[in-house]
Amino acid sequence: MKRTLYTIAILLSSWTVGQAQTAVRETKDNLADFYLVGEDLLVYTIKETNGQFLYTEKRGDQGSYHKEASLNGGAVNALIGSNAAGNELYVYQKVDRKQERIAIYRWDGAGFQKTGEKPFPKFRNHSYNMGAHLSPDQNTLIITAGLRKTKGYDDLYLSKWENGKWTKPFNFDKPINSRESEFAPFVVNDSLFFSQKSGDHGYVYAVPMRASLPTGEPAMLRSVINKQNAFNAGYKRIGEKQLWITRTADGVHTAYILEPAPIVVPPVAEPEPEVVAAPTPQPEAPVAKEMEVNYGLNEVFMSTADAASLDAFLALQPTGATIWVKGYSDSIGPDKAKKSVARKRAEFLKKYIERYHTDRLFKVETSSDVLGTAGRDSRKVEIHKHD
Numbered sequence: 001m002k003r004t005l006y007t008i009a010i011l012l013s014s015w016t017v018g019q020a021q022t023a024v025r026e027t028k029d030n031l032a033d034f035y036l037v038g039e040d041l042l043v044y045t046i047k048e049t050n051g052q053f054l055y056t057e058k059r060g061d062q063g064s065y066h067k068e069a070s071l072n073g074g075a076v077n078a079l080i081g082s083n084a085a086g087n088e089l090y091v092y093q094k095v096d097r098k099q100e101r102i103a104i105y106r107w108d109g110a111g112f113q114k115t116g117e118k119p120f121p122k123f124r125n126h127s128y129n130m131g132a133h134l135s136p137d138q139n140t141l142i143i144t145a146g147l148r149k150t151k152g153y154d155d156l157y158l159s160k161w162e163n164g165k166w167t168k169p170f171n172f173d174k175p176i177n178s179r180e181s182e183f184a185p186f187v188v189n190d191s192l193f194f195s196q197k198s199g200d201h202g203y204v205y206a207v208p209m210r211a212s213l214p215t216g217e218p219a220m221l222r223s224v225i226n227k228q229n230a231f232n233a234g235y236k237r238i239g240e241k242q243l244w245i246t247r248t249a250d251g252v253h254t255a256y257i258l259e260p261a262p263i264v265v266p267p268v269a270e271p272e273p274e275v276v277a278a279p280t281p282q283p284e285a286p287v288a289k290e291m292e293v294n295y296g297l298n299e300v301f302m303s304t305a306d307a308a309s310l311d312a313f314l315a316l317q318p319t320g321a322t323i324w325v326k327g328y329s330d331s332i333g334p335d336k337a338k339k340s341v342a343r344k345r346a347e348f349l350k351k352y353i354e355r356y357h358t359d360r361l362f363k364v365e366t367s368s369d370v371l372g373t374a375g376r377d378s379r380k381v382e383i384h385k386h387d
Contacts, residue, residue: 019258019259019260019261020258020259020260020261020262021224021256021257021258022256022257022258022259023254023255023256024042024059024255024256024257025042025044025057025062025253025254025255026252026253026254026255027252027253028251028252028253029046029048029253030046030047030048030253031044031045031046031245031247031253031255032045032046032047032052032078032234032245033045033078033079033131033184033233033234033245034234034243034245034255035079035082035089035236035238035243036059036238036241036243036257037082037086037087037089037107038086038087038107038109038301038304039059039304040058040059040060040304040307041056041057041058041059041107042056042057042058042059042255043055043056043068043071043079043089044056044057044255045077045078045079050075051074051075051076051077052075052076052077052078053067053072053077054067054068054071054072054077054078054079054091055067055068056068056071058356061356064356068112070105070111070112070113070114071089071091071103071105071112072093073091073093073095073103074092074093074094074095074100074101075094075095075096076092076093076094077091077092077093077094078091078092078131078132079091079092080092080102080131080132080133080134081133081134081135081136082136083136084136086238087106087107087108087301088104088105088106088107088115089104089105089107089112090102090103090104090118090134090138091103091104091105092120092132100119100120100122101117101118101119101120102117102118102119102120102134102138103116103117104116104117104118108348108351109300109301109302109348109349109351109352110348110350110351110352110354110355111351111355118138118161119165119166120166121141121143121159121166121169123145123147123169131143131144131183131184131185132144132185133185133186133187135187138161139160139161140158140159140160140161140187140212141158141159141160141161141166142156142157142158142159142185142187142192143156143157143158143159143169143185144156144157144182144183144184144185145157145169147169147171153179153180153181153197154181154182154183155171155172155177155182156171156172156176156177156182156183156185156194157169157170157171157172158170158172158212158213160212172213172214175207175214175216175217175218176192176194176207176214176218178196180196180197180198181196181197182194182195182196182197183195183197183233184233184234184235186234186235186236186237187209188236188237190208190209190210191206191207191208191209192206192207192208192209192214193205193206193221193235193236193237194207194218195232195233195234195235196218197231200231201229201230201231201232202230202231202232202233203220203221203226203232204220204221204225204226204232204233204235204244205218205219205220205221206218206219206221207219221235224258225242225244225258227246227248229249230246230247230248230249231246231247231248232244232245232246232247233245233247240259240260241257241258241259242257242258242259243255243256243257243258244256288313288316289384289385289387290382290383290384290385291309291310291313291382291383292380292381292382292383293306293309293310293349293380293381293383294306294376294377294379294380295345295376295379295380295381296376296379297330297332297379298333298337298341299379300341300344300345300348301348302348302349302352307352310349310352310353310383311356311357313383314353314357314360314362317360317362317385319360319361319362320360320361320362320363321360321362321363321385321386322362322363322364322365322385322386323353323362323363323364323365323383323384323385323386324365324366324367324382324383324384324385324386325346325349325350325353325364325365325366325367325381325382325383326346326366326367326368326369326381326382326384327341327342327343327344327345327346327347327349327366327367327368327369327380327381328342328345328368328369328370328371328378328379328380328381328382329341329342329345329368329369329370329371329378329379330370330371330373330374330375330378330379331370331371331372331373331374331378332374335370338370339368339370341379342368342369342370343366343368345368345379345380345381346366346367346368346381347366349381349383350364350366365386
């Protein structure tokens with residue numbers, strides 16, 4: 001089949017101009033996959049002797065790494081997708097030999113709440129590399145499987161949600177599947193990314209898609225993603241960020257994120273300071289006792305910048321302090337919706353404090369109100385340190 005040269009999908013997957021690559025975790029644990037929720041929550045899939053489990057960690061805070069009990073409803077668990085907003089996760093759970101499901105969880109900024117379930121296709125899968133990707137609308141599932149008509153060890157199969165059930169898995173066949181193992185599928189926009197095993201090594205490929213079917217030949221991503229003589233897998237693109245795992249010959253698994261590099265403004269040389277008389281000592285500025293976080297229309301989660309400002313504010317407060325958190329909504333929308341948004345803004349910020357500042361023993365009290373004015377200044381949460 002003639003190779004299709006498609007522009008954005010492959011070019012951007014290996015484009016590194018103005019990009020910064022960060023190793024977010026290095027471990028000898030059997031790291032099978034990882035995912036980024038929002039801006040700073042990392043979800044890792046770890047294979048262990050007694051099963052496969054999901055762990056979470058706040059990015060940049062390795063002390064927060066822990067097994068996420070709410071997501072691990074089976075003996076084998078794997079994060080296989082999310083909704084378009086990225087705050088709803090789809091988790092494959094194998095409870096026993098006969099019971100498999102897709103559990104749906106909502107991330108509220110501080111914890112996971114289960115909101116539903118969907119069945120998983122029933123078939124006899126002989127694949128060790130259990131991998132799948134569920135589309136944001138929950139209607140298209142790509143599975144790694146070893147079935148009767150498998151081309152090699154493991155192939156990629158397609159199943160559709162139709163009339164309340166999954167269709168029979170359809171083998172993608174050539175050019176995607178080969179006599180090697182194909183696994184770790186991920187679809188974004190018009191591109192399917194997957195890994196293919198080659199001896200003891202593995203490399204990430206991409207192929208254009210149309211109507212859930214490949215339209216060209218797979219192309220290997222460049223060396224920034226595919227380290228030579230290593231096992232590279234679990235590639236994903238979330239917004240402007242690219243994620244993948246590399247396992248080297250020494251057994252070390254490294255989870256990488258490639259993202260736009262921060263803009264660095266070069267320092268400007270300053271003139272020699274003028275010698276002046278020493279200023280009269282001034283009393284120290286009082287510690288800020290209140291701050292405010294603003295939101296867009298109907299938004300209930302803080303931005304990354306606001307979370308950093310809140311962290312800095314709380315760092316100045318005494319341990320065990322009482323913190324008042326009051327959420328507000330503006331005058332736009334139905335009364336019930338406005339009250340709900342105001343309440344959730346306060347509740348979610350409280351949960352953030354309790355999750356990421358547990359050791360400070362803050363006592364957090366919440367309230368909410370609807371203002372009679374419209375605009376961003378009225379969509380807010382006020383945080384006060386109570387004396």
